[in-house]
Amino acid sequence: MAGSIFHRKRRKLKSEINVVPYIDVMLVLLIIFMVTAPLLTLSVDVKLPSSNAKAVETRNEPVIVIAYPDGRYGLKLPEAKQPEVLDAATLESRVAAIRAEQGDELRIMVAAEGAAPYQKVLDAMDVLRRAKVGNVSLMTNAGGNAR
Template sequence: MSVRSRRARRRKLKNEINVVPYIDVMLVLLIIFMVTAPLMNLGVDVQLPESNAKSIQEKKDPVLVQVDAAGNYSLIVASGSNEAVDSATLTAKIRALVANNPDIAIFVAADGAGTYQHVMDAMALLQNAGVERVGLMSDPRQDGPR
């Protein structure tokens, strides 16, 4: 009888969950995701076609942000006069316009001789002002598609 009582003590059931296999699976998944994350393509390089695009017909007059070759900003609201503004004033005025009408059309017209950085800075200012969609303006090509 003493032999049986010793075996009963050794095989006493535990009321704990064994989490070691779950930790092993989690670590394997973590390693898999860490290895595959850099391989995912976040963007694709494309060569955009050149063509004469049709103009957008808007019911209301859009807000036009002009950027000259030196990177200075000017603002035209509702076919009004061309008003030179600095970046802080531009952000404040656009934020007020977007607060009144979230669906307002805002276009950026930049000088062709200016740098791409000036256009990106203007778009960043507009994004900080709460604008979700920005259109870029261009002149139609005179000689047709290439």
């Protein structure tokens, strides 16, 4: 054996990374996230502080305007026991007269019966805007937004 010479072919080094396994892992993670995302709770559980403080008392009791489902309005003055039922034009003139008497200190609260459409509340607020009343609040039941 007279010196056999083996010529090995040198392999070229691959400088590329095989990304197929990484793509498989990413697809599995994507499926896991797609399945678990709808199950997550999107709210934050916060315990709000409570207070025994009473509401700030003001000198003027508010005038209450009530929107009825049939389009009529009620006007309850602080000294009245029952609201007076009025139409829109009469309500506007009465509120304008009260505003002229009390000035900018006039506070009006708009209430609506439960069956009254929201449009009737907006109409009542429009009547108050035409009477140039600036301090208008919406009336709700206490604890209506408790969660």
